[in-house]
Amino acid sequence: MPQTHIRFDWAIKKLLRNKANYGVLAGFLSELLGKQIKIQSILEGESNQQTEDDKLNRVDILAENDQGELILIEVQNSTEQDYFHRMLYGTSRLITDFLEKGEPYGKIKKVYSVNVVYFSLGQGEDYIYKGILDFRGLHLEDRLGLSINQQKLFNIQEVYEIFPEYYVIKVNNFNEVAKTPLDEWIYFLKKSQIKEEFTAQGLAEAKENLLVDSLSEAERANYLxxxxxxxxxxxxxxxxxxxxxxxxxxxxxxxxxxxxxxxxxxxxxxxxxxxxxxxxxxxxxxxx
CATH class of the missing domain: 1.20.5 (Single alpha-helices involved in coiled-coils or other helix-helix interfaces)
Structure with missing residues (x-):
């Protein structure tokens, strides 16, 4: 029987901000985004907020990778009817807050919004959804792409790479059959367990560092x-x-x-x- 580990939603608020646990977070994001992610730093979003009650205070983790991209991770347990709007607000604030005054628009940082939800958000039976922006012609139905000069200037191939990307993981929809490394992560998000045969990036570190027994007495009391x-x-x-x-x-x-x-x-x-x-x-x- 696999050991039960610390729930991800608690760990992300308390443990995954520590540099020693960046490997756990990087592994999860690498499997989700389909590319290798290296966490450069965990940003305290509060540093660029105007007021203490700013809604961005609700962000669980704001990470910056070694490419200078921003990754916003939120875990939501309770039903929120306006959660999609909240996702939009979070990315919009990041885009404006992290563009220095006087900088050209081309310096806007790429933002990934990763949302782990434990409630029934919207309508949909899948357990992982990805949202990207795609411009389509109303008459010719062709895709609007970047010019060759734009591709060279910004070092990207597609328009959607400029805009925020959204990921929604509906944990409760997962059937607990892990067929891929990403599924192994979703299994952990749902069950707080890591099977011996799991090989997904970051889970080895999670297995070692996110044990309830590893918590101090005070932390364990808070967790319980x-x-x-x-x-x-x-x-x-x-x-x-x-x-x-x-x-x-x-x-x-x-x-x-x-x-x-x-x-x-x-x-x-x-x-x-x-x-x-x-x-x-x-x-x-x-x-x-």
Whole structure:
């Protein structure tokens, strides 16, 4: 039985900011983005914020790789209806905050927005989604690309490489069958376990550095308190869902009775008979 490790959402706030654990983060991002990522530094987004209550304070990790690109990583447990808007806000703020005054637009940093969500975000059955910008002609349906000069000037091949890229990992949609190295990471995100046969980049470091037993006594107490709070939140969510399902069933039954009563009334059936058949009161039937 694999050991249970520290949950990623706690680790990302407490442990993965440490330089000693950059390998864990770099491994995860390398598997996700499909290219080798080396973490240059973890940026404290607060340094370029205007106020203490700035929404960017909610960012879990803001990393810069050795190419000068920015990688925004957020983990969200609770449902947020405007989460897509939050993703847009995060990348927009980074683009403006990290462009020095007077610098040309060509100096804008590439931004990757990586979102690990443990709730049902939008509609979609897959567990990993990637979003990039693609310009298409309305008439000719051709793709708008870079000129040769632009490709040489900015050292890129495609327009989408300029714009933010979005990744959404819907952890709960994963069926726990790890077929690829990236799947091994998703398995860890969902189960907090790393199987012996896993070979994905960064998981060896995670296996060694993210053990609950490696925490100090104070950290372990905080972590256990965090886990207890998560269990309580999940319990509340499940309870509300159950209540909602029951309410939905009752509403459906009531609507069905109303439809039957309306049909019988239109056919001239006596109220007493409609009442007996549907269980509705005379007052309810008369209002139909």
């Amino acid at each position: 308190r965090f886990m207890e709070n998560r269990r309580y939140e999940i319990s509340l969510i499940e309870s509300s869902r159950s209540e909602g399902r029951l309410e939905g069933i009752e509403e459906g039954k009531q609507q069905e009775k109303m439809n039957i009563a309306r049909t019988l009334k239109q056919k001239g059936t006596e109220l007493d008979i409609i009442t007996e058949v549907t269980g509705l009161s005379r007052e309810e039937i008369e209002k139909l």
